[in-house]
Amino acid sequence: MKTQLLSGIVLLMASTLAHAQQHFSTPEQATDALATAISEQNESAMSNLLGENWRDFLPEEGVDPDAVDRFLRDWKVKHSTVINGDVAHLVVGDSSWQLPIPVIKTASGWQFDIQEAAEEILTREIGRNELAAIEALHAYVDAQQSYYAMNQSYAKKVVSSAGKKDGLYWPAAPGEAPSPLGPAFSPTEPGAGYHGYRFRILPDKNSGFAMVAWPVSYGQTGVMSFVVNQDDKVYQKDLGNDSAQKAQALAQYNPDGSWQPVAP
Structure with missing residues (x-):
């Protein structure tokens, strides 16, 4: 019985670790990783960065492909990560468009917080x-x-x-x-x-x-x-x-x- 319980705990820990969001030493590393994941259309990387349920926070019809193209073009033109205390935002293009998903500082490092962005995504x-x-x-x-x-x-x-x-x-x-x-x-x-x-x-x-x-x-x-x-x-x-x-x-x-x- 103890062996079964121990095995269950190990499996739970492994599952938790497998689905944990990725952390970074700096917010710039996080935003660079996101831009790469978007440009490569890498679903697995997006889940690692934003969490497995990240699509639940998007509009019902999904992401507009034209919006993705604009983001990538603006990223190439200019991009920066603006830090304000323990929160940072990615800003791209000449018009300084701000990504609604913030990067927050935690005990483990910097990570995206898509739940915090839910209201802003809906408003936009x-x-x-x-x-x-x-x-x-x-x-x-x-x-x-x-x-x-x-x-x-x-x-x-x-x-x-x-x-x-x-x-x-x-x-x-x-x-x-x-x-x-x-x-x-x-x-x-x-x-x-x-x-x-x-x-x-x-x-x-x-x-x-x-x-x-x-x-x-x-x-x-x-x-x-x-x-x-x-x-x-x-x-x-x-x-x-x-x-x-x-x-x-x-x-x-x-x-x-x-x-x-x-x-x-």
Whole structure:
């Protein structure tokens, strides 16, 4: 019995050591190792540096490949590790973009603390999603104008019926001109949304066109809801935890004073 217990303790210790995060003598060594792991797309090294559950702290759709490319380009341009007491941050590029994951000093050395970065990662993701939603609304306005030029009327739906061109998006045949909107507004997974947002065409009291956008998951994929009409001026409002219900309940485009204009 003692032998079995001892064996169990040894196995537990071995497992703990195998999954322990990597420590470094200096924060610069840690940030250099991370940049190398990212450039090599080394999943094992990433787990050693950030912990086995590091992907749990990323957005649901994962890391944007373009963001990774920008990081690596900025790293080559310029990078430094800014130390403030027992906390350090990696800063890259001419614009001094700061990695949200801090390096902290522990009794064993310097290591990344991705749990400490969770809130900042979420805040940044929400900001990116909201900007993408605003850009999508501007794209919608352009698409409606293009649709009107072809049909002398505005589209009543985003995605066309099968085999028809009665919406702003339809699959284009080879050699055929593309639809006014791209396939991003027609996600392959129903209800997945676009960059954390869902969209719905609204009737406009001036017989034009309008659209509302709201977060797929309030507080996680976005906070603000947005509306736009043919004037191409976006308004925003925090509809709270009931954002989806309130946005879908809007009968027409008619923002009151509680909707604030989004700076162009």
